[in-house]
Amino acid sequence: MTGARSxxxxxxxxxxxxIQGEGVLIGLPxxxxxxxxxxxxxxxxDSLHAVDSRYRDEWRAMxxxxxWREIAKLSGExxxxxxxxxxxxxxxxxxxxxRRGHGEGYRFALETQGSVARDWxxxxxxxxxxxxxxxxGMETDWDAFDACLRMSRDxxxxxxKIVVFDEADYAYxxxxxxxxxxxxxxxxxxxxxxxxxxxxEASIDIEGLMDxxxxxxxxxxxxxxxxxxxxxxxxxxxxxxKRGV
Ligand SMILES: C[S@@+](CC[C@H](N)C(=O)[O-])C[C@H]1O[C@@H](n2cnc3c(N)ncnc32)[C@H](O)[C@@H]1O
Ligand SMILES: Nc1nc2[nH]cc(C(=O)O)c2c(=O)[nH]1
Ligand code: SF4
Ligand SMILES: [Mg+2]
Numbered sequence: 001m002t003g004a005r006s007x008x009x010x011x012x013x014x015x016x017x018x019i020q021g022e023g024v025l026i027g028l029p030x031x032x033x034x035x036x037x038x039x040x041x042x043x044x045x046d047s048l049h050a051v052d053s054r055y056r057d058e059w060r061a062m063x064x065x066x067x068w069r070e071i072a073k074l075s076g077e078x079x080x081x082x083x084x085x086x087x088x089x090x091x092x093x094x095x096x097x098x099r100r101g102h103g104e105g106y107r108f109a110l111e112t113q114g115s116v117a118r119d120w121x122x123x124x125x126x127x128x129x130x131x132x133x134x135x136x137g138m139e140t141d142w143d144a145f146d147a148c149l150r151m152s153r154d155x156x157x158x159x160x161k162i163v164v165f166d167e168a169d170y171a172y173x174x175x176x177x178x179x180x181x182x183x184x185x186x187x188x189x190x191x192x193x194x195x196x197x198x199x200x201e202a203s204i205d206i207e208g209l210m211d212x213x214x215x216x217x218x219x220x221x222x223x224x225x226x227x228x229x230x231x232x233x234x235x236x237x238x239x240x241x242k243r244g245v
Pocket of ligand 4: 046
């Protein structure tokens with residue numbers, strides 16, 4: 001692979017502005033850059049079109065400048081929060097994009113499972129670490145997770161965001177929060193009907209989501225876990241699992 005090629009970013013989709021539907025930045029207008037490819041395979045992943053190699057043909061290798069131009073176009077060149085998600089955006093070369101955008105007053109948030117650490121994490125404005133609970137079928141490598149925190153060098157605003165489907169996931173979230181007492185925690189009820197990637201909101205089990213949301217609020221208050229934030233995926237409530245929103 002040549003130097004030029006290795007600097008290309010594998011992109012599944014770039015969309016927005018929309019609002020950030022999850023976690024610490026919920027409700028904030030943002031442009032999404034969703035990268036293609038992931039080192040995990042969570043059983044309930046809601047973004048399989050950016051994970052499964054079946055969708056590879058839809059992914060584009062783009063230069064930093066091409067991605068930047070798309071962000072600038074979508075935002076009408078008005079500085080906005082850029083959300084880097086995926087797939088796992090940590091496996092893409094995003095350091096130059098972050099520096100490019102910062103030069104124009106844009107800010108950058110990144111969501112990752114914490115399996116791959118990059119030195120450019122320290123350049124982010126917001127780092128959302130989302131370790132995967134037992135229901136995902138994934139194992140957490142806490143050494144790799146710690147490396148992500150070390151790389152961030154306490155520079156970005158860093159939070160934990162944990163998906164909770166059941167009691168075992170809730171116990172995992174409590175253990176993770178106890179391990180990283182310094183980090184704010186956002187709990188998000190799981191959407192157990194990840195649809196085929198081209199599905200629409202009609203198929204979403206909103207009642208099931210609301211039930212899990214109420215159950216989660218109940219668990220947190222019962223435990224007097226008063227530092228936890230419990231939030232639904234706002235974009236899922238508004239648009240279901242529609243892509244590009
Ligand atoms: C699609 S992932 C992409 C970024 C990165 N791979 C990660 O998992 O953090 C973005 C966020 O969506 C969450 N997520 C994925 N599938 C979900 C589902 N079925 N229900 C609720 N949250 C989900 C993930 O846990 C993560 O916090
Ligand atoms: N509006 C909106 N908010 C989101 N927050 C996290 C998302 C993701 O899929 O990473 C997402 C998404 O796809 N859309
Ligand atoms: S780590 Fe994130 S993108 Fe990868 S499979 Fe899990 S939820 Fe999906
Ligand atoms: Mg999503």
